[in-house]
Amino acid sequence: MALRKKAKGQLIVLSGPSGVGKSTVIAELLGQRQDIHFSVSFTTRKPRVGEANGVNYNFVERDEFERMIADGELLEHAEYVNNYYGTSLKVIQEKLDAGIDVLLDIEVQGAAKVRSKCPDAVLIFIIPPSFEELSRRLRGRNTDSEEVIAGRLQKAREEYKQIPKYDYLVVNDKVSAAAEEIISILIAEDCRTKNRIHLIEGV
Amino acid sequence: MALRKKAKGQLIVLSGPSGVGKSTVIAELLGQRQDIHFSVSFTTRKPRVGEANGVNYNFVERDEFERMIADGELLEHAEYVNNYYGTSLKVIQEKLDAGIDVLLDIEVQGAAKVRSKCPDAVLIFIIPPSFEELSRRLRGRNTDSEEVIAGRLQKAREEYKQIPKYDYLVVNDKVSAAAEEIISILIAEDCRTKNRIHLIEGV
Numbered sequence: 001m002a003l004r005k006k007a008k009g010q011l012i013v014l015s016g017p018s019g020v021g022k023s024t025v026i027a028e029l030l031g032q033r034q035d036i037h038f039s040v041s042f043t044t045r046k047p048r049v050g051e052a053n054g055v056n057y058n059f060v061e062r063d064e065f066e067r068m069i070a071d072g073e074l075l076e077h078a079e080y081v082n083n084y085y086g087t088s089l090k091v092i093q094e095k096l097d098a099g100i101d102v103l104l105d106i107e108v109q110g111a112a113k114v115r116s117k118c119p120d121a122v123l124i125f126i127i128p129p130s131f132e133e134l135s136r137r138l139r140g141r142n143t144d145s146e147e148v149i150a151g152r153l154q155k156a157r158e159e160y161k162q163i164p165k166y167d168y169l170v171v172n173d174k175v176s177a178a179a180e181e182i183i184s185i186l187i188a189e190d191c192r193t194k195n196r197i198h199l200i201e202g203v
Numbered sequence: 204m205a206l207r208k209k210a211k212g213q214l215i216v217l218s219g220p221s222g223v224g225k226s227t228v229i230a231e232l233l234g235q236r237q238d239i240h241f242s243v244s245f246t247t248r249k250p251r252v253g254e255a256n257g258v259n260y261n262f263v264e265r266d267e268f269e270r271m272i273a274d275g276e277l278l279e280h281a282e283y284v285n286n287y288y289g290t291s292l293k294v295i296q297e298k299l300d301a302g303i304d305v306l307l308d309i310e311v312q313g314a315a316k317v318r319s320k321c322p323d324a325v326l327i328f329i330i331p332p333s334f335e336e337l338s339r340r341l342r343g344r345n346t347d348s349e350e351v352i353a354g355r356l357q358k359a360r361e362e363y364k365q366i367p368k369y370d371y372l373v374v375n376d377k378v379s380a381a382a383e384e385i386i387s388i389l390i391a392e393d394c395r396t397k398n399r400i401h402l403i404e405g406v
Contacts, residue, residue: 192372
C-alpha cells in the first residue's frame with residue numbers, strides 16, 4: 001500500500017526477549033516495507049554464526065564503543081548480558097527529517113531512553129506465545145549453554161515488567177501474522193490526526 | 204487475519220462530511236471484516252433512493268424519536284440539517300461485552316458525546332481529497348438542490364474544525380485504500396498494550 005507523503009518519519013522501537021524471533025519478524029517486515037530504514041545497532045558482543053557486520057549489528061570493540069559514548073554519538077546505549085548495545089543518533093535524525101520511518105531493535109533500557117528523548121516514538125514489545133515456547137526456541141538455537149539460557153529466561157521475566165511502558169504488544173506465534181500486525185500499527189500511526197493535520201485544507 | 208480473543212469489544216466512531224463516501228467505505232470495510240457489528244443509527248430524515256429501513260438507518264417519525272430521547276434509550280443524539288440522528292445504547296453494550304467490535308457512523312456532535320461517555324472509543328474522521336472533490340461528489344449524487352449542496356459544503360467546513368478531536372484521519376481518495384487504513388487502525392488498536400495485558404503470563 002502506498003503511503004502518503006509525510007512531514008516527518010516515524011521512529012519505531014521494537015523490543016522483546018532474546019529468543020522471541022525478533023530478527024525473523026524484522027526480516028519479514030522489511031521485506032514487505034522496503035521504505036523503512038532499519039537502524040543497525042552497535043554492539044560489543046561477538047557475532048553469532050550467520051551474523052554479518054553492518055547487517056545484524058555493527059560489531060565494535062569495547063574501547064571504540066566507550067569512545068562513542070564519550071563523544072555523544074549515541075541516542076541511547078545500555079549494557080545487557082555483559083555487552084554494550086547502542087544506537088547512533090546521526091543517521092536516524094537524517095532519515096526522520098527526510099520523512100523516512102526508522103526502525104530500532106533495542107532492549108528495554110534503551111527503549112526507555114529513546115522514549116524520554118523522543119516522546120513521539122512508537123514502542124512495540126514482542127512476546128512469545130508462552131515462556132515454555134520461549135525456552136524451546138532458545139534451546140533450538142543451539143548457540144547457548146543451559147546456564148546462558150536460564151539467564152536469558154530470567155532476564156525475559158524482568159523485561160516483561162516493562163511491557164506497560166510500551167504502546168503495543170505483538171505476540172509472535174506466527175512470523176507473518178506478527179509482521180502484519182506491526183505493519184498495521186505503522187499504517188495506523190501514519191493515520192493519526194496529529195501526523196496528518198497538514199492534509200487538511202483551511203485548518 | 205484472525206483476531207485474538209478480546210476481553211472487550213472496541214467502540215469505533217466514524218465521522219465525515221456528507222458526500223465523502225462514508226457509506227461506500229463502510230460497506231467495503233464490513234465486507235472484509237464481518238466480525239464487526241455495524242450499529243444502525245436511528246433518524247427522522249426520509250430515506251434516499253436505495254436506502255432501506257434497518258440497513259442504512261432505522262427510519263422513525265419525529266415523535267417516536269423524541270420518546271426515545273425522553274426514555275434514555277440513546278447513547279447520543281443530535282440534530283443535523285433539521286433531522287434527528289441517534290444511537291441506541293442497549294445493542295452496543297451487549298456486543299462490546301461479548302468482545303465484538305461495534306462501528307458507529309455518526310456526525311461530529313454525536314461523536315463528541317460518545318467520547319465523553321466512552322473515553323476508550325476510537326474516533327476516525329474521513330475527509331475527501333479536497334473540497335472541490337467533495338463538491339463534485341455531492342453534485343454527482345443528483346439527490347440534492349444547489350442550495351442543499353451549498354449548505355452541506357458550509358457544514359463540512361464547520362465539521363472540519365472538530366478534526367483535532369479525532370484520533371485518526373483517513374482520506375477517501377480510493378475506497379479500498381480508505382477501508383484498508385481503517386482495518387489497519389482496528390488491528391493496531393487491538394494490539395494496544397492496554398487491550399492485551401491479559402495475554403501476558405505472570406504480569
